[in-house]
Amino acid sequence: MKELFLLLFASIVTSNIALTYFLGMCPFLAxxxxxxxxxxxxxxxxxxxxxxxxxxxxxxxxxxxxxxxxFLQFLIFIITIAAMVQVLExxxxxxxxxxxxxxxxxxxxxxxxxxxxxVSLFMVxxxxxxxxxxxxxxxxxxxxTVAIVAIGGLRKGLIFSDPPKNFGxxxxxxxxxxxxxxxxxxxxGVVRG
Amino acid sequence: xxxxxxxxxxxxxxGYRLFQKKGIKVFIEGVWHNNPIFGMMLGLCSTLAVTNLMxxxxxxxxxxxxxxxxxxxxxxxxxxxxxxxxxxxxxMIIISTLVIxxxxxxxxxxxxxxxxxxxxxxxxxxxxxxxxxxxAFAINNSPxxxxxxxxxxxxxxxxxLMVIAFFRELIGFGSLFGVRVIPASITPLGLFAIPxxxxxxxxxxxxFINLLRNxxxxxxxxxx
Amino acid sequence: xxxxxxxxxxxxxxxxxxLLIIFLDRxxxxxxICKITINNDKEFTAKGGKSxxxxxxxxxxxxPSACGGKGTCGYCRVKVLNEDIPVSPSxxxxxxxxEIKANYRLSxxxxxxTDLRIEIPSxxxxxxxxxxxxxxSEPVTSDIKKIRIKLLEPDxxxxxxxxxxxxRIGGEAGTDYRAYSMASDPEERNxxxxxxxxxxxGLGSSYIHALKExxxxxxxxxxxxxxxxxxxxxxxxxxAGGVGLAPIxxxxxxxxxxxxxxxxxxxxxxxxxxxxxxxxxxxKIGEANKNLxxxxxxxxxxxxxxxxxxxxxxxxxxxxxxGEESExxxxxxxxxxxxxxxxxxxxxxxLERIYYDKF
Numbered sequence: 079m080k081e082l083f084l085l086l087f088a089s090i091v092t093s094n095i096a097l098t099y100f101l102g103m104c105p106f107l108a109x110x111x112x113x114x115x116x117x118x119x120x121x122x123x124x125x126x127x128x129x130x131x132x133x134x135x136x137x138x139x140x141x142x143x144x145x146x147x148x149f150l151q152f153l154i155f156i157i158t159i160a161a162m163v164q165v166l167e168x169x170x171x172x173x174x175x176x177x178x179x180x181x182x183x184x185x186x187x188x189x190x191x192x193x194x195x196x197v198s199l200f201m202v203x204x205x206x207x208x209x210x211x212x213x214x215x216x217x218x219x220x221x222x223t224v225a226i227v228a229i230g231g232l233r234k235g236l237i238f239s240d241p242p243k244n245f246g247x248x249x250x251x252x253x254x255x256x257x258x259x260x261x262x263x264x265x266x267g268v269v270r271g
Numbered sequence: 272x273x274x275x276x277x278x279x280x281x282x283x284x285x286g287y288r289l290f291q292k293k294g295i296k297v298f299i300e301g302v303w304h305n306n307p308i309f310g311m312m313l314g315l316c317s318t319l320a321v322t323n324l325m326x327x328x329x330x331x332x333x334x335x336x337x338x339x340x341x342x343x344x345x346x347x348x349x350x351x352x353x354x355x356x357x358x359x360x361x362x363m364i365i366i367s368t369l370v371i372x373x374x375x376x377x378x379x380x381x382x383x384x385x386x387x388x389x390x391x392x393x394x395x396x397x398x399x400x401x402x403x404x405x406x407a408f409a410i411n412n413s414p415x416x417x418x419x420x421x422x423x424x425x426x427x428x429x430x431x432l433m434v435i436a437f438f439r440e441l442i443g444f445g446s447l448f449g450v451r452v453i454p455a456s457i458t459p460l461g462l463f464a465i466p467x468x469x470x471x472x473x474x475x476x477x478x479f480i481n482l483l484r485n486x487x488x489x490x491x492x493x494x495x
Numbered sequence: 496x497x498x499x500x501x502x503x504x505x506x507x508x509x510x511x512x513x514l515l516i517i518f519l520d521r522x523x524x525x526x527x528i529c530k531i532t533i534n535n536d537k538e539f540t541a542k543g544g545k546s547x548x549x550x551x552x553x554x555x556x557x558x559p560s561a562c563g564g565k566g567t568c569g570y571c572r573v574k575v576l577n578e579d580i581p582v583s584p585s586x587x588x589x590x591x592x593x594e595i596k597a598n599y600r601l602s603x604x605x606x607x608x609t610d611l612r613i614e615i616p617s618x619x620x621x622x623x624x625x626x627x628x629x630x631x632s633e634p635v636t637s638d639i640k641k642i643r644i645k646l647l648e649p650d651x652x653x654x655x656x657x658x659x660x661x662x663r664i665g666g667e668a669g670t671d672y673r674a675y676s677m678a679s680d681p682e683e684r685n686x687x688x689x690x691x692x693x694x695x696x697g698l699g700s701s702y703i704h705a706l707k708e709x710x711x712x713x714x715x716x717x718x719x720x721x722x723x724x725x726x727x728x729x730x731x732x733x734x735a736g737g738v739g740l741a742p743i744x745x746x747x748x749x750x751x752x753x754x755x756x757x758x759x760x761x762x763x764x765x766x767x768x769x770x771x772x773x774x775x776x777x778x779k780i781g782e783a784n785k786n787l788x789x790x791x792x793x794x795x796x797x798x799x800x801x802x803x804x805x806x807x808x809x810x811x812x813x814x815x816x817x818g819e820e821s822e823x824x825x826x827x828x829x830x831x832x833x834x835x836x837x838x839x840x841x842x843x844x845x846l847e848r849i850y851y852d853k854f
Contacts, residue, residue: 098466100319152393153367161512168523179581192316192397199390249477256470
């Protein structure tokens, strides 16, 4: 049990999917500075990530591996993700129209969020068990949310400082992300292995 | 009242020479104006991950270039047959198949680098560049022009990645393409070999590129 | 072989996913029955889940729409009396902040999820859906065809000269609409005439040009604020460019039939004599009716043309008089409209009396 919670903790801090593995960068640098929207997006990504990883694990271990169809992994995974995002869209439209219109075009873009596909791929690469997958994917989702909310907050604070113009919005966000990633490395000693 | 012309096909180019000129223009736009890294801010995930070593960056950017070229050309060839609603699904299927193929090739031809790149080759599927060019260009243009656009964008991507990797490997490992160039007595700045360094390198790269662009704009005397 | 196995699995999997999504869609996106109240007067109930525009259409309330529900033309605007209706990004581009506060929304972007109370202009309630059949399709220039449609159900139409209809592209099952002005005299209530120019890759014009005699056509109308005002004795100035002649012809025909004391000046411009279709009609009307002053002009060189040469706004500059007592109706390409409007205002016609139909 302890290992599972360590896995969860690691995926949020030391192996943060955004800051350590650079996945899910595009919305990172493009999402608005509104904390509420960033949190909402993080929640949506976490939900999609957890459920798709679960579904993908089941399909991978119950169908693909026994039938020796592993090479179809990429294709199947992305289909599950697309389907899950479609269902999420339906859900939001019905139960939270404000969030639905707040996301706008970013909602279908969750499908191509590398983080979601990446989590499924890492799950295969590291041969996680079912329960490990659940902890890992949920943790990654949380980690991504933490990263994106923190970056959003930092960018909001930027209005009080005066970075060189040539950085542009993307450049300065990259530097900020770098500093944050550096800070997160400080956690490395906490989790062993 | 009459209607607006539909988002249709461009008039076919008359003559090889005209094609060449337009093709070159499309190519250069892909490298500079539409450069994925500093022009469009796409495909950043893999940029950060693989630029720690030049060898990795080279293999990755070539893989991406091959996929985007093949995808753009295929999409352009069948653009008349794809119903609007299933566009996204079609892109996904074509891209996934191409990436599966490229991944397999790499596992066989360059197993060490394939291992080092890990899941990032598979992540080309979600690389916004590939789908972006299909949606923005290939679906509405001829295969010839789509090829030039994809080649340009891929080359721009390769260029950016190689520049960033050059500095990261040099400063972070003291080597270039695995060959040690800085004397062993000088300790490399390990910062650039680890993830935060990737962010810093990217930010600095964007800074200098923007410096170049704004300076050339000022020289042309143009407006902002 | 592994490939066969893979293909079978892929197909089965994709099929499963599609069915799953359809199933979930039925459950989640079930918005129940909603009541729509129009102008505090009419009401109907409909199944929720579709856009307000489609829901209204399906219940025979027609709202103008030029972009097919994409949220770009702004024609389908309605006033929604409910509170807290979210605003979509396309709407924030089309409306001003005051309009949004006044509860204007695009009906093509608004999904029907609850009971709605809306307000629409009373003219919209006059709009009907018509079924007609193609009576004749006559090419009059290299790319313009004169289409005559006989009305079947209902078999009469009432419209003001200058208005347009929205034709359903692809027949009864079509979901796209394109707008075309009526070129015929409103007095001919059993049939209408459209003048359609073939646009390369144009959805509507390709469909219409390919229609055969007797084929059924579906359209709704009449729409439009562009029509001949009959509340004054002012001089009527009509300016038509190319296929913009359609609504202008309707205005001139309606005018010529009535013993109208008003003077009508018609400026009709095109590139070559082959493009100046129906030119003889106006010459004939001019011979019979002294109140019509007809000024046709060609912009390109033509040795056979004995009339004026040049762009239509330059002809107007030369010939127009008594602007202050006139009202103007323009229809043609946007460049022509802008150039002519400039000349007309210089000649003294106030902007509120310049009506135009830009295409």
